[in-house]
Amino acid sequence: MKIMIDESFKVARKKNSVGAIVRVADVEFGGEKVVVMAGPCSVESCEQIFAIAKEVKEKGARVLRGGAFKPRTSPYDFQGLGEQGLLWMREAADVYGLLVVTEVLDVGDVTLVSRYADIVQIGSRNMHNVALLREVGRGGKAVLLKRGMAATYKEWLLAAEYILNEGNSRVILCERGIRTFESYTRNTLDLTAVAVMKELTHLPIVVDPSHGTGKRELVCAMSNAAVAAGADGLLIEVHTNPEKSVSDKEQTISTSEFGLLMERLRRVAEAVGREV
Numbered sequence: 001m002k003i004m005i006d007e008s009f010k011v012a013r014k015k016n017s018v019g020a021i022v023r024v025a026d027v028e029f030g031g032e033k034v035v036v037m038a039g040p041c042s043v044e045s046c047e048q049i050f051a052i053a054k055e056v057k058e059k060g061a062r063v064l065r066g067g068a069f070k071p072r073t074s075p076y077d078f079q080g081l082g083e084q085g086l087l088w089m090r091e092a093a094d095v096y097g098l099l100v101v102t103e104v105l106d107v108g109d110v111t112l113v114s115r116y117a118d119i120v121q122i123g124s125r126n127m128h129n130v131a132l133l134r135e136v137g138r139g140g141k142a143v144l145l146k147r148g149m150a151a152t153y154k155e156w157l158l159a160a161e162y163i164l165n166e167g168n169s170r171v172i173l174c175e176r177g178i179r180t181f182e183s184y185t186r187n188t189l190d191l192t193a194v195a196v197m198k199e200l201t202h203l204p205i206v207v208d209p210s211h212g213t214g215k216r217e218l219v220c221a222m223s224n225a226a227v228a229a230g231a232d233g234l235l236i237e238v239h240t241n242p243e244k245s246v247s248d249k250e251q252t253i254s255t256s257e258f259g260l261l262m263e264r265l266r267r268v269a270e271a272v273g274r275e276v
Contacts, residue, residue: 049089056258069106210253
């Protein structure tokens, strides 16, 4: 196999080594349990995020996801509630015993976002933002690093290397689909990445089937497939009323659908020697 990453790099899996476990409070990424992170695309109101947090916690999620700063394609689309959204998400997570993962867009917001989040997300658009990668590397919070929408495996791993090189070893990779010629789905979910990353790096890898497909009817199947392929976690968009979601409603599943998904995931995980 062609060597993509020098073995001297911090991100590289050393020969005969085991994968790293990234611990965030009482949650482990890379262990026996598959970690499910669930919540809305955007925090819309206090009532909304509390209702969703309650539902996803009861159904087995360990981490509450939600956006307070939203990198939208159009400048006229909802951009998030900023610090108010972060505060409501933190409060909801604390009430229901969840961790928080949320995206940071700007170097100047890393300290603010880190004040509320347990895991700081670097989105697809910012995977190549070297200044931001270095800043979260210095910040110390666990980092969820999404693959760029047109990034190769090597480019993705080298982005992670920027974070590790600043002294932060708690990096979790996230496959979220790549842009191809196919137009039926929002992106093409590259589940090969799960197996490849297990070969090339010691870092845990999770999968985002919501952005990866852009279609709620495909989220369950791709979640099952991701766990079967060896993913250490899932990042799923969930809403109490997906049709009223202010962003990404086409790929957001309902809380009741999430409950059914979790039941199926437990059976799939058991079949491959894991737990959910």
